[in-house]
Amino acid sequence: VTALPLQASLLARSFQLDFEKDCFLKDGVPFRYISGSIHYARVPRPAWRDRLLKMYMSGLSAVQVYVPWNYHEPLPGVYDFAGNRDVEAFLDLTAELGLLVILRPGPYICAEWEMGGLPAWLLWKSDIVLRSSDPAYLAAVDSWLHVLLPKIKPRLYQYGGNIISVQVENEYGSYYACDYEYLRHLLASFRALLGSEVLLFTTDDARAEDLRCGTLQGLYATIDFGPGSNVTEAFGAQRQVEPKGPLVNSEYYTGWLDYWGEAHASASSARVAQGLEDMLQLGANINMQVCGVLTGFSGVSHRYMFHGGTNFAYWSGADFKDQYKPVTTSYDYDAPLSEAGDPTDKLFAIRTVISKFQPLPVGPMPSATTKYAYGRVALQKYADLLDVLDVLCTSGPIHSQFPLTFEAIKQVHGFVVYRTQLPQDVPDPAVLGAPPHTIRDRGYVMLQKEYQGTLERDGQTALRVTGRAGDILDVLLENMGRISFGANISDFKGLLGNLSLDSSYLSNWLIYPLAIDTAVQQGWPHSALPKSSSTGRAGPAFYTGTFETPGITWDTFVKFPGWGKGQLWINGFNLGRYWPHRGPQQTLFVPGSVLHVGRPNNITVLELEGAPPTPLLLFLDQPVFNRTLSHSTMATE
Numbered sequence: 001v002t003a004l005p006l007q008a009s010l011l012a013r014s015f016q017l018d019f020e021k022d023c024f025l026k027d028g029v030p031f032r033y034i035s036g037s038i039h040y041a042r043v044p045r046p047a048w049r050d051r052l053l054k055m056y057m058s059g060l061s062a063v064q065v066y067v068p069w070n071y072h073e074p075l076p077g078v079y080d081f082a083g084n085r086d087v088e089a090f091l092d093l094t095a096e097l098g099l100l101v102i103l104r105p106g107p108y109i110c111a112e113w114e115m116g117g118l119p120a121w122l123l124w125k126s127d128i129v130l131r132s133s134d135p136a137y138l139a140a141v142d143s144w145l146h147v148l149l150p151k152i153k154p155r156l157y158q159y160g161g162n163i164i165s166v167q168v169e170n171e172y173g174s175y176y177a178c179d180y181e182y183l184r185h186l187l188a189s190f191r192a193l194l195g196s197e198v199l200l201f202t203t204d205d206a207r208a209e210d211l212r213c214g215t216l217q218g219l220y221a222t223i224d225f226g227p228g229s230n231v232t233e234a235f236g237a238q239r240q241v242e243p244k245g246p247l248v249n250s251e252y253y254t255g256w257l258d259y260w261g262e263a264h265a266s267a268s269s270a271r272v273a274q275g276l277e278d279m280l281q282l283g284a285n286i287n288m289q290v291c292g293v294l295t296g297f298s299g300v301s302h303r304y305m306f307h308g309g310t311n312f313a314y315w316s317g318a319d320f321k322d323q324y325k326p327v328t329t330s331y332d333y334d335a336p337l338s339e340a341g342d343p344t345d346k347l348f349a350i351r352t353v354i355s356k357f358q359p360l361p362v363g364p365m366p367s368a369t370t371k372y373a374y375g376r377v378a379l380q381k382y383a384d385l386l387d388v389l390d391v392l393c394t395s396g397p398i399h400s401q402f403p404l405t406f407e408a409i410k411q412v413h414g415f416v417v418y419r420t421q422l423p424q425d426v427p428d429p430a431v432l433g434a435p436p437h438t439i440r441d442r443g444y445v446m447l448q449k450e451y452q453g454t455l456e457r458d459g460q461t462a463l464r465v466t467g468r469a470g471d472i473l474d475v476l477l478e479n480m481g482r483i484s485f486g487a488n489i490s491d492f493k494g495l496l497g498n499l500s501l502d503s504s505y506l507s508n509w510l511i512y513p514l515a516i517d518t519a520v521q522q523g524w525p526h527s528a529l530p531k532s533s534s535t536g537r538a539g540p541a542f543y544t545g546t547f548e549t550p551g552i553t554w555d556t557f558v559k560f561p562g563w564g565k566g567q568l569w570i571n572g573f574n575l576g577r578y579w580p581h582r583g584p585q586q587t588l589f590v591p592g593s594v595l596h597v598g599r600p601n602n603i604t605v606l607e608l609e610g611a612p613p614t615p616l617l618l619f620l621d622q623p624v625f626n627r628t629l630s631h632s633t634m635a636t637e
Helices: 003-012 045-057 087-096 120-124 135-155 180-194 208-214 231-241 269-281 345-355 385-392 516-521
Strands: 015-018 023-026 029-031 034-038 062-066 100-104 163-167 199-205 220-225 247-253 285-290 299-307 318-320 324-326 375-378 380-384 398-400 415-421 426-433 442-447 450-456 462-467 472-478 509-513 541-547 556-559 566-570 573-578 587-590 601-607 616-620 627-630 633-636
Touching (some): 087 135, 135 163, 199 208, 199 247, 247 269, 385 415, 450 462, 516 566
Parallel strands (some): 034 062, 034 299, 062 100, 199 220, 247 299, 285 299
Antiparallel strands (some): 015 023, 375 616, 398 509, 415 509, 426 462, 541 601
């Protein structure tokens, strides 16, 4: 008997388009949303509630959420939804806090995330055509959607959940393939797995060409643009493909990302707030992309990002704009909520605008989290990387006549050592070189374990060396993140061509795929016996240290005075890449949740080029973002 009222109440739940009144209908009533983007994969799970509550208290009615496929399927058929990857727990938390969700499950998401969220193992089939109707690609997509979407369906608004709409693909119109068969296949899969009632949509830039290739009948077309755009013109472009229905900006940019070697990006609070107000006065729905806002009787607005977070470990992507441009570890994005989750002046400016159009939640905005400057921590050199290959590559090397890519040896992230011998005496300096575009992305060159210098994608591709026949040549290749946008997302890593010595190719290689993270997560090198190592030698080496917290763990920021470039782990957690030499980012964010109380916190640093004479780290209570050493010139903001 009780089932009937429940069924009746569920039947009353609906989220639909009204093409007569040009608006959304929520339960039959005109509705506008203001939303903001948050990427759960860039925020440690213990901080999810804090960030979402701050978004709710800012006046947002919804959050926009990407699902990165490669975060959840690290290897074909191997799925991970535990801990920080528990997307269902994240979605349930949004519902608990009273936020609606606009879900963007891809399969491609861009998001400046490694390979745009596509798994690198797709490239194990080297001729695969990504984001197309290539059968190999579609088979992998279908397999993934059959795992993911059944987790989503019960959380749809129609079934009592809080997911009001679902985006199919992402900015597909900007991709060269323009494959309508692919979009039709996705539409059919989403419908089959999510049902006929859910509102499905696309997002594209407001250019006519993008809207031509990125839209499909059966998918509601929305657009994205930032504060500098002409709002009327941009929504006019949406009207060309959707003459009726709500105006929707699915990504209204509240800031921008940073690239290594360029100035820290920022967008003025006043400009962002004014752009938001202009859209809301038009009745648009908006998503603020760095967390977002969607609101509207005739439209919606989303802010991208509302909270950016951090590209921990190896998850930062890259762009290709005439050259390879890797994204920094910080994804602060100059967003309304900072990387550490603190409300900024921009947030309060946005909140003031929202208050003119709808009532704000009652109560104070949660305050910034406490930060702590733990001070200086001395580090000691543990070992040169080449002296611990037995630990980092337990299966031993792969023999190959010529170099193999990361994908050919099934290495996804991180580092691979390529080793060969000099074929003859080289008494006079000879050119060790790589063909154009074959260093992906940085190669640290050692001869007889002595560091010679670095080869770089779209940078220096040759060094002069001397040596004797039989001398061991090692090149440590670093993957700096796969391209996440544009035609180049099939971004193979490693040595893509043959190295040559004065024009004669080097052959007979030993290739060591390194599992550094596996070793560090298991307690190495802190749990290992001390190594005797040459303290002064430059080049790739591990450093260790410990520090204790004063009875409580607070967020902090770590600075690298005098260090070159590398990777940092604390208590086995990979905090990402540091590169103060190149900038602009000078500090890495350390969430308090990775720290211990009452026992030492183990620091492990892999420095790639050369540590300072007195190796130490400096823990601060605020970040340093904006000092840039761009190749040869230094610019400060």
